[in-house]
Amino acid sequence: MNKKTRILIVEDDMIIAANISLQLTKAGYEVTGIESRGEEAVIHSRLNPPDIILMDINLKGRLNGIESVKRIQEVIDIPVIYITANNDEATFEEAKHTHPFAFIAKPITMSNVLRSLALAEEQFKTREESVPVEENYIALLNDRIFIRHHGQMVKLLLQDILYIEADRNYCHVMTSKKEYVLTTTLKEMQNKLPEEIFVRVHRSFLVNISKLDVVAEAHVEINRKAIPLSKSNREGLLKHLQTI
Structure with a gap:
């Protein structure tokens, strides 16, 4: 559908x-x-x-x-x-x-x-x-993941990832300099990435909590990007923030 x-x-x-x-x-x-x-x-x-x-x-x-x-x-x-x-x-x-x-x-x-x-x-x-779609990514390796880009495997440091947004069967991985599109689900990304760093804040968003600039009642902000924060995920986010 x-x-x-x-x-x-x-x-x-x-x-x-x-x-x-x-x-x-x-x-x-x-x-x-x-x-x-x-x-x-x-x-x-x-x-x-x-x-x-x-x-x-x-x-x-x-x-x-x-x-x-x-x-x-x-x-x-x-x-x-x-x-x-x-x-x-x-x-x-x-x-x-x-x-x-x-x-x-x-x-x-x-x-x-x-x-x-x-x-x-x-x-x-x-x-x-027009945004290049990467076929897949390799499992987490210490502080980085590797993704296929222009036919080569390139590293992407976890600390450089701002947030990840779901779009149907794709994920948009956003950094401050570049956007990568992976053919995978947000759930699969969440399962691979360290949960102490990447937290689900909405059915369509996974955020790097170290990059949060604002946490409001119904949204968070990263690098001037407003990201919705659902009620069901708010408590979990606050708990993670308390451990930092």
């Missing part, structure tokens, strides 16, 4: 937002939520990152849509599709700096929304495929 693409809708007209949500759900998408203010969209994106954001540019409140996207992009890169009633050149030029995947003009038609999402998914898929 294919994983559903997860969409966050940011729109201050709740009738429009509810209709988009209903139609996207019928079309097979998963809607992570509806937010009406930019500040709330920033928090949502950091704690429960969607695959794509549908963002109205003309939001009420302190942050408009473009400013909200800039805040989101400070810590996490999520494809954005703007919804706008503004056709002026200044707005378009400002929005371009956030590298949106598409623009949808109001009044909205669902055919335009679905086409834009399909194009964004295709671009996102192409971008993901």
Whole structure:
């Protein structure tokens, strides 16, 4: 079964937002939520990152849509599709700096929304495929693992790993300088790596606790990346931190 693409809708007209949500759900998408203010969209994106954001540019409140996207992009890169009633050149030029995947003009038609999402998914898929996927990795050896990279086995020191994120049957191993994609599950990675260093904080994330910058109620941060912290994993994380 294919994983559903997860969409966050940011729109201050709740009738429009509810209709988009209903139609996207019928079309097979998963809607992570509806937010009406930019500040709330920033928090949502950091704690429960969607695959794509549908963002109205003309939001009420302190942050408009473009400013909200800039805040989101400070810590996490999520494809954005703007919804706008503004056709002026200044707005378009400002929005371009956030590298949106598409623009949808109001009044909205669902055919335009679905086409834009399909194009964004295709671009996102192409971008993901451009990251080299390593076929496998070798078992833990003291303070390092070895992974296959460009046909050679290269070492990756455990201390250089920031966190590991699950993505279907792959794992994204993140360091401060490079990303590696391995064809393995997060559970298999967790079983191989030392549990006193790498701790599960969410069904999709394993973190190097020595790299934690912030531990909040529902998320942690590493190198300005907000990572969700589930209730079921919070107690275990705190216990590990007490032993450091």
